[in-house]
Amino acid sequence: MNLELVSFKLCPYVQRAVIALKEKQLPYTITYIDIMDPPDWFKEISPLGKVPLLKVDNEVLFESAVISEYINETTSGSLHPDDALIRAKHRGWIEFASSCLETIYTLNTTDDQEAFDEAVETMKSRLEKIESILSAGPLFSGEKFSLVDAAFAPLFMRLNLLNNLAGISTLDGLSRVSAWSNQLLQRETVQKSVVEEFPMIYRGMLKMKAGIAGSKVED
Ligand SMILES: N[C@@H](CCC(=O)N[C@@H](CS)C(=O)NCC(=O)O)C(=O)O
Known part of the structure; x- marks a missing residue:
C-alpha cells in the first residue's frame, strides 16, 4: 500500500494525519502545495479544495478525521478506546x-x-x-x-x-x-x-x- 499525504505546511488539519501516521509508524510520502495557489492536479482530486488528502494507491481520501480513522483502522493497536x-x-x-x-x-x-x-x-x-x-x-x-x-x-x-x-x-x-x-x-x-x-x-x-x-x- 502506497500512502501519499498532500499537505500545506501551516495546516493544522494535515498535522493531525501526520501525527497519526507517525504514531502508527507507517511509511508515507508527503507532497506540499501552496493552498493559496493550488496546482490543477490538486483541484481535480480534492472535492472541497482542501488539504489534507491521503492518496492510498490510486484512491483519494479527504477530511482529516476520516483520514486519521482510516490510518487507525488499517493498522494494529488502536488509537481509540475499546468502549x-x-x-x-x-x-x-x-x-x-x-x-x-x-x-x-x-x-x-x-x-x-x-x-x-x-x-x-x-x-x-x-x-x-x-x-x-x-x-x-x-x-x-x-x-x-x-x-x-x-x-x-x-x-x-x-x-x-x-x-x-x-x-x-x-x-x-x-x-x-x-x-x-x-x-x-x-x-x-x-x-x-x-x-x-x-x-x-x-x-x-x-x-x-x-x-x-x-x-x-x-x-
Ligand atoms: N474539515 C477539514 C478542514 C481542512 C481545512 O480547512 N484545510 C485548509 C488548510 S488548513 C484548506 O485546505 N483550506 C483551503 C480552502 O478552504 O479553500 C479537515 O478536517 O480536513
Missing part, C-alpha cells in the same frame, strides 16, 4: 478541537479589535471546558495516546507560538490543560509533525496577515 460510548465521546472532542481551530484562525488573522477580543474569550472558555473534563493525565484519557491527542496537538502548538511570539496567552490558570499541552509538545511524533522551520513560517504568516496578532509580533 463504544467512550469512543463516541472521543469523536465528539475531536470535533470540539476542530471548532477551536476555527477560532484560532480568527485569532491569527483578524484586524478587528472586537472580533479579536471575542476570539480570545471564545478560546479561553473552550479551554476551560476542556479543563473541566480532562483526566489526571498525562494525556487526554490517561497514559495511552489517542486520536483526541492527535487532534489537539496542532492547536496547542499554535497557542504556544501565539504566546511566545505575540504575548497572547490563553492557558493561564488552566493547570490540567497546560500540563497536557506540555506533554504533547514534548512528544517526538508531535515535534516531527511539522517542518523544522514551522515557527518561522508561522511568524511570517502572522506578519503577512497583518492582523492584530501580527501587530503584536516584534519586527
